Amino acid sequence: MTKAMERLNKCYECFKEKVDFKPSVAIILGSGLGALADEIDIKATLNYSEIEGFPQSTVIGHKGRFVFGYIEEVPVVIMQGRVHYYEGYSMEDVVLPTRLMRMMGAEVLYLTNASGGANPEFSAGDFMLITDQIANFVPSPLIGGNLDELGTRFPDMHEIYDKDLRSIIKNTAKEQGINLREGVYIQLTGPNFESPAEVRMCRMLGADAIGMSTACEAIAANHAGMKICGISCIANLACGLTDNPLTHQEVMEASDKAAPLFKKLIKSSVVNIYRAL
Numbered sequence: 001m002t003k004a005m006e007r008l009n010k011c012y013e014c015f016k017e018k019v020d021f022k023p024s025v026a027i028i029l030g031s032g033l034g035a036l037a038d039e040i041d042i043k044a045t046l047n048y049s050e051i052e053g054f055p056q057s058t059v060i061g062h063k064g065r066f067v068f069g070y071i072e073e074v075p076v077v078i079m080q081g082r083v084h085y086y087e088g089y090s091m092e093d094v095v096l097p098t099r100l101m102r103m104m105g106a107e108v109l110y111l112t113n114a115s116g117g118a119n120p121e122f123s124a125g126d127f128m129l130i131t132d133q134i135a136n137f138v139p140s141p142l143i144g145g146n147l148d149e150l151g152t153r154f155p156d157m158h159e160i161y162d163k164d165l166r167s168i169i170k171n172t173a174k175e176q177g178i179n180l181r182e183g184v185y186i187q188l189t190g191p192n193f194e195s196p197a198e199v200r201m202c203r204m205l206g207a208d209a210i211g212m213s214t215a216c217e218a219i220a221a222n223h224a225g226m227k228i229c230g231i232s233c234i235a236n237l238a239c240g241l242t243d244n245p246l247t248h249q250e251v252m253e254a255s256d257k258a259a260p261l262f263k264k265l266i267k268s269s270v271v272n273i274y275r276a277l
Helices: 004-020 032-041 091-104 162-174 195-204 213-222 247-274
Strands: 025-029 040-047 064-072 074-080 108-117 127-134 179-188 209-211 228-239
Touching: 004 040, 004 074, 004 091, 025 032, 025 091, 025 247, 032 074, 064 162, 064 247, 074 091, 074 195, 074 247, 091 108, 091 213, 108 179, 108 213, 108 247, 127 162, 162 179, 162 228, 162 247, 179 213, 179 228, 209 228, 213 228, 228 247
Parallel strands: 025 074, 025 108, 108 228, 127 179, 179 209
Antiparallel strands: 040 064, 064 074, 108 209, 127 228
16 A cells, blocks of 8 residues: 555545545635535535645635535535645645545545636636546656555546536536536646737647646546536636736636536536436
8 A cells, every 4th residue: 555545545534533424526616715615515624634634725705614414305425626736746645635525425526716818809707618638747646656546547538527517517608508518628837827829739739727736636537437517617817818917816706707607507506416416
């Protein structure tokens, strides 16, 4: 057993000692979306600081806890605040929460984030269903000894974002009258925003949205056999597509403004996904 797996098992045992709950769907909430976790039928919460060896989120607006409960009849675990590579953590730390939620019993990972729009047709406040991703600019979370207990050494990545889940989310958005874009998400390291030349590079590579999270979590979840879906809230147009300087405050304000509709879409699609499992 690798040291990473030993550490993960310790985190799992710590969870089991404190919380008796088996989720089916795991949700990671991005910047400005944390309030969703407070609106479900909460059965238990667990602060990251209560889990031995668990990395702590340091980003403003990220509470740093797991919330366990129900969205209608769906048992969910929600990460109210994620860990980022730019905070100085190793990639093992960054994806440890994803792997832990898999061990808790979650079969589906629902990823959300706030991102910059690289596609000039996008506008701030748009929602983008992630169809594929580019993660070459951050270390793979699978580097190092393989966690055989979770998955194979060389996992296939031809359909990271499950097409059936994507179809459910698209149908849900249509039913709710919510405009939903589709596109490719690229993860860069951050914490600095990109230069105009870097945005042009990302666009040339095929990216529609740029962020500092998500892709590494999707790789780890795919490795562990989870079904994955993701929606990115376009918080701003990326550098070079707007004359305004980019700030984290702008990201938070745009996410807060889009949050009510975003939360409605997430809740409804989670229920529809669960009923289709």
